[in-house]
Each structure stands twice: as C-alpha cells, then as structure tokens.
Amino acid sequence: MxxxxxxxxxxxxxxxxxxxxxxxxxxxxxxxxxxxxxxxxxxxxxxxxxxxxxxxxxxxxxxxxxxxxxxxxxxxxxxxxxxxxxxxxxxxxxxxxxxxxxxxxxxxxxxxxxxxxxxxxxxxxxxxxxxxxxxxxxxxxxxxxxxxxxxxxxxxxxxxxxxxxxxxxxxxxxxxxxxxxxxxxxxxxxxxxxxxxxxxxxxxxxxxxxxxxxxxxxxAPTIGSGWIAALADPVLAPALAALHADPARRWTVAALAETVAVSRSSLDERFRQVLGRSPIRYLTDWRLHLADDLLATTDRPVAVIARRVGYESEEAFGRAFKRRYGASPGAWRRTRTP
Missing domain, CATH: 2.60.120.10 (Jelly Rolls)
Structure with a gap:
C-alpha cells in the first residue's frame, strides 16, 4: 500500500x-x-x-x-x-x-x-x-x-x-x-x-x-521562469513584443537593447535567466516556430516563408529549419498537411 x-x-x-x-x-x-x-x-x-x-x-x-x-x-x-x-x-x-x-x-x-x-x-x-x-x-x-x-x-x-x-x-x-x-x-x-x-x-x-x-x-504562487514569466517581465515583455511584431527585422542584441532601453549585458542576462537562451537564440526559435505554422497552415512557397520570418535566402532558412526539425521545409510540410 x-x-x-x-x-x-x-x-x-x-x-x-x-x-x-x-x-x-x-x-x-x-x-x-x-x-x-x-x-x-x-x-x-x-x-x-x-x-x-x-x-x-x-x-x-x-x-x-x-x-x-x-x-x-x-x-x-x-x-x-x-x-x-x-x-x-x-x-x-x-x-x-x-x-x-x-x-x-x-x-x-x-x-x-x-x-x-x-x-x-x-x-x-x-x-x-x-x-x-x-x-x-x-x-x-x-x-x-x-x-x-x-x-x-x-x-x-x-x-x-x-x-x-x-x-x-x-x-x-x-x-x-x-x-x-x-x-x-x-x-x-x-x-x-x-x-x-x-x-x-x-x-x-x-x-x-x-x-x-x-x-x-x-x-500559481510563483512563475519564476519560462515564457509565461517573460510576458510580465519589465525587460522581457517589451523585448518579446518587439521581436514578435517584426521577426523579419535584422535584429542585433544592441538594437533590441536600445528598443527596450536597457544595456546589452542586462538584456542578455535576463533572457538567459528567464528563458534559458540568448536573445538571438530566442529569435531563431521564434522564427522557426512561425515558419512551422506557416508551412502547416498555408500554401505559400518556401522561399516566401523564408523571407517572411527573416531569412535572406531559402538555403539559409532550409539549413536552420533542418537543424531544428530534422527535415527540410518541403519534406516537413508534407508530413504536417493532410
């Protein structure tokens, strides 16, 4: 028992x-x-x-x-x-x-x-x-x-x-x-x-x-880390809003830090502490998340999706996507759609 x-x-x-x-x-x-x-x-x-x-x-x-x-x-x-x-x-x-x-x-x-x-x-x-x-x-x-x-x-x-x-x-x-x-x-x-x-x-x-x-x-008594915590964080909330509003922009840590009026080191530290990754790593993950959704829910060409989420070339997008999902965007799309 x-x-x-x-x-x-x-x-x-x-x-x-x-x-x-x-x-x-x-x-x-x-x-x-x-x-x-x-x-x-x-x-x-x-x-x-x-x-x-x-x-x-x-x-x-x-x-x-x-x-x-x-x-x-x-x-x-x-x-x-x-x-x-x-x-x-x-x-x-x-x-x-x-x-x-x-x-x-x-x-x-x-x-x-x-x-x-x-x-x-x-x-x-x-x-x-x-x-x-x-x-x-x-x-x-x-x-x-x-x-x-x-x-x-x-x-x-x-x-x-x-x-x-x-x-x-x-x-x-x-x-x-x-x-x-x-x-x-x-x-x-x-x-x-x-x-x-x-x-x-x-x-x-x-x-x-x-x-x-x-x-x-x-x-919940505390939500100390993760995406939910970031939504209410005084530094991360405006940073995420900026990245989500314009994921295709050529973001740098310096540009993002200037947008939310904090130092680059403070921004990087906060991202790593709460989200477990650097600002640019988060941006990459977010772009690929958006691309995954677009591949599954639209018939837009892969090259168009690549530009939509911030990649200058279809080849660079394909390499990043395959590293994350283990398949090319085209092959992944065929498994995600009926």
Missing part, C-alpha cells in the same frame, strides 16, 4: 496586474482543436502507462508537432508521475494537464504494475466514446481523458512555457460547477445516438482547457 500524502492548500497572492493582462491576452488568442476521447473506470489496484508522445501524435493527430493531454478526475483519488518524477495526487473534480503529452504513469492508492493503456483500448476508428475498464475490483476511480492540438507557442515544447505536468484544483464555486457540468454534457453528447454537432459540443475541450489554464496560471 502506498501512503498517500496529505493535501496541502496553497493560498496564492493576487496576481500582478501586468501578468493578469498578459495571461488574458495569451489565452484569448489560443487556437485549439481536440476532443474528449475516452472514459476510464479503474478499480484498485490499478496503474497504466501512456505511450511515448510521438506515438500519441501519430495516433491522434498525425502531422502535429505535439499534443496536449488532460485528465479530468470524476472519482478519485489517483496519482500521476513522469518517468523518474514525484507522484502528483488528484481527487474528484481535479484536472491533470500534460501540456506536451509526456509519457506518464497513473495509478490508484494501492501498488500495481503499470499496464500500457493501448492494451486496454479497442483499436480505432471508434463509433462511440471508448470506455476503458481495468483493475483488481476494489474501490473505483473514474477519469475522462481528452487531447487538444495547438500551434501556439504556449504549447511549444522547445519554449517550455509550462511545467510538463500539473494538477489544477478548481475552487468551490462557478468554475468547478461549470467544469463538472461541461464534462457531463460532453460525455452524454458523445455517447448519445442523437449527439449534437453544434459549435458548443465541438469546442468544449478547448473551453475546458482554457479555463483550467486560467485557474492554474492565476493561482
């Missing part, structure tokens, strides 16, 4: 106004696509192992760079952990989020050997919301699992804006009630013979994740 730790309550301070405004802006422009894709009823003792992210992407959204997983705990308790990581506990009403779909293990209060989740599911295509049942027949735990896809930098593994796994506990009140009602509606709609196909049912996973992210980011 694994001893379950107590539930510690973290009282977060009110968010800084700049961070609050930046979060609203970031969440408002998110582009998400996805679905609630299976329900699970586990009984003690139970544990499962998820596939590697590459296999999940291939199965659920071929051509995507990554996907976002979330698990809504209907009946608990249960835990989740990444390889070599600590166990994070969740109870009824909590939402487990894996923004980069890292391979993970979930289980109950009793020890059990993890079983690959793919061994417990019927093969696709599914005509109804799949139901997974597994365990030793003891106390029950119910989970609704979903995935989404987004090309937004918030979910770019390379920028690592979010922790690889976190648990959101909606506070009692409207938010928790809305999440619970939305899950009940989604499950009923997906399993009904007269399942609605309106925009509300299609967008439920998107709306759920945005609300969960809002709760997580606003209640």
């Amino acid at each position: 694994t001893e379950r730790p107590g539930r510690d309550t973290v009282l977060a301070t009110a968010p800084d106004a700049a961070l609050d405004e930046a979060l609203d802006a970031a969440l408002h422009r998110l582009r998400l696509n996805g679905a609630i894709f299976f329900r699970a009823e586990f009984t003690e003792a139970w544990s499962y192992l998820s596939p590697h992210p590459e296999r999940l992407v291939e199965a659920l959204h071929p051509g995507a760079r990554s996907i976002i997983l979330f698990h809504i705990v209907v009946d608990g308790p249960c835990w989740v952990s990444l390889e070599g990581g600590e166990r994070l506990w969740a109870e009824s009403g909590d939402v487990v989020v894996l923004p980069y779909a890292d391979q993970h293990t979930m289980g109950g209060t009793a020890d059990a050997e993890p079983v690959p989740i793919t061994d417990l599911m019927d093969p696709r295509p599914w005509t109804a919301l799949p139901m997974v049942r597994h365990g030793g027949g003891g106390a029950a735990a119910g989970i609704v699992c979903g995935y989404l896809h987004s090309s937004d930098p918030l979910f770019d593994p390379g920028l690592a804006a979010l922790p690889p796994v976190f648990v959101v506990r909606p506070p009692e009140g409207p938010a928790a009630q809305w999440i619970q009602a939305s899950v009940q509606y989604a499950v009923a709609a997906t399993t009904s013979a007269e399942a609605p196909t309106d925009a509300t049912s299609v967008r439920l996973p998107e709306l759920l994740l945005v609300e969960v992210l809002r709760l997580h980011l606003r209640s």
Whole structure:
C-alpha cells in the first residue's frame, strides 16, 4: 500500500496586474482543436502507462508537432508521475494537464504494475466514446481523458512555457460547477445516438482547457521562469513584443537593447535567466516556430516563408529549419498537411 500524502492548500497572492493582462491576452488568442476521447473506470489496484508522445501524435493527430493531454478526475483519488518524477495526487473534480503529452504513469492508492493503456483500448476508428475498464475490483476511480492540438507557442515544447505536468484544483464555486457540468454534457453528447454537432459540443475541450489554464496560471504562487514569466517581465515583455511584431527585422542584441532601453549585458542576462537562451537564440526559435505554422497552415512557397520570418535566402532558412526539425521545409510540410 502506498501512503498517500496529505493535501496541502496553497493560498496564492493576487496576481500582478501586468501578468493578469498578459495571461488574458495569451489565452484569448489560443487556437485549439481536440476532443474528449475516452472514459476510464479503474478499480484498485490499478496503474497504466501512456505511450511515448510521438506515438500519441501519430495516433491522434498525425502531422502535429505535439499534443496536449488532460485528465479530468470524476472519482478519485489517483496519482500521476513522469518517468523518474514525484507522484502528483488528484481527487474528484481535479484536472491533470500534460501540456506536451509526456509519457506518464497513473495509478490508484494501492501498488500495481503499470499496464500500457493501448492494451486496454479497442483499436480505432471508434463509433462511440471508448470506455476503458481495468483493475483488481476494489474501490473505483473514474477519469475522462481528452487531447487538444495547438500551434501556439504556449504549447511549444522547445519554449517550455509550462511545467510538463500539473494538477489544477478548481475552487468551490462557478468554475468547478461549470467544469463538472461541461464534462457531463460532453460525455452524454458523445455517447448519445442523437449527439449534437453544434459549435458548443465541438469546442468544449478547448473551453475546458482554457479555463483550467486560467485557474492554474492565476493561482500559481510563483512563475519564476519560462515564457509565461517573460510576458510580465519589465525587460522581457517589451523585448518579446518587439521581436514578435517584426521577426523579419535584422535584429542585433544592441538594437533590441536600445528598443527596450536597457544595456546589452542586462538584456542578455535576463533572457538567459528567464528563458534559458540568448536573445538571438530566442529569435531563431521564434522564427522557426512561425515558419512551422506557416508551412502547416498555408500554401505559400518556401522561399516566401523564408523571407517572411527573416531569412535572406531559402538555403539559409532550409539549413536552420533542418537543424531544428530534422527535415527540410518541403519534406516537413508534407508530413504536417493532410
């Protein structure tokens, strides 16, 4: 029997106004696509192992760079952990989020050997919301699992804006009630013979994740590093705004430092401290992120995309792109589009 730790309550301070405004802006422009894709009823003792992210992407959204997983705990308790990581506990009403779909293990209060989740599911295509049942027949735990896809930098593994796994506990009140009602509606709609196909049912996973992210980011006691921290940083916020507004400009550290009225050394130090890379390295990553999105969502020629994101020649763009993604822009585009 694994001893379950107590539930510690973290009282977060009110968010800084700049961070609050930046979060609203970031969440408002998110582009998400996805679905609630299976329900699970586990009984003690139970544990499962998820596939590697590459296999999940291939199965659920071929051509995507990554996907976002979330698990809504209907009946608990249960835990989740990444390889070599600590166990994070969740109870009824909590939402487990894996923004980069890292391979993970979930289980109950009793020890059990993890079983690959793919061994417990019927093969696709599914005509109804799949139901997974597994365990030793003891106390029950119910989970609704979903995935989404987004090309937004918030979910770019390379920028690592979010922790690889976190648990959101909606506070009692409207938010928790809305999440619970939305899950009940989604499950009923997906399993009904007269399942609605309106925009509300299609967008439920998107709306759920945005609300969960809002709760997580606003209640976190500190967000000391990463892209989210940079959004509210007095030095990085205007620097990122300048780079994002004109990525094709021939930026130098000196020019960017002059734009935000700080020294070159201070700017470079702040980028490395919060974002883990130099200003020019961040600019390169951002340009390639934009190029990836343009290759997947437009039919613009590669040479046009190269100029759009700041490369003077298609050859230089191709070399940089292949270093990052392991394939030429043309070959990558063929894997990213239907």
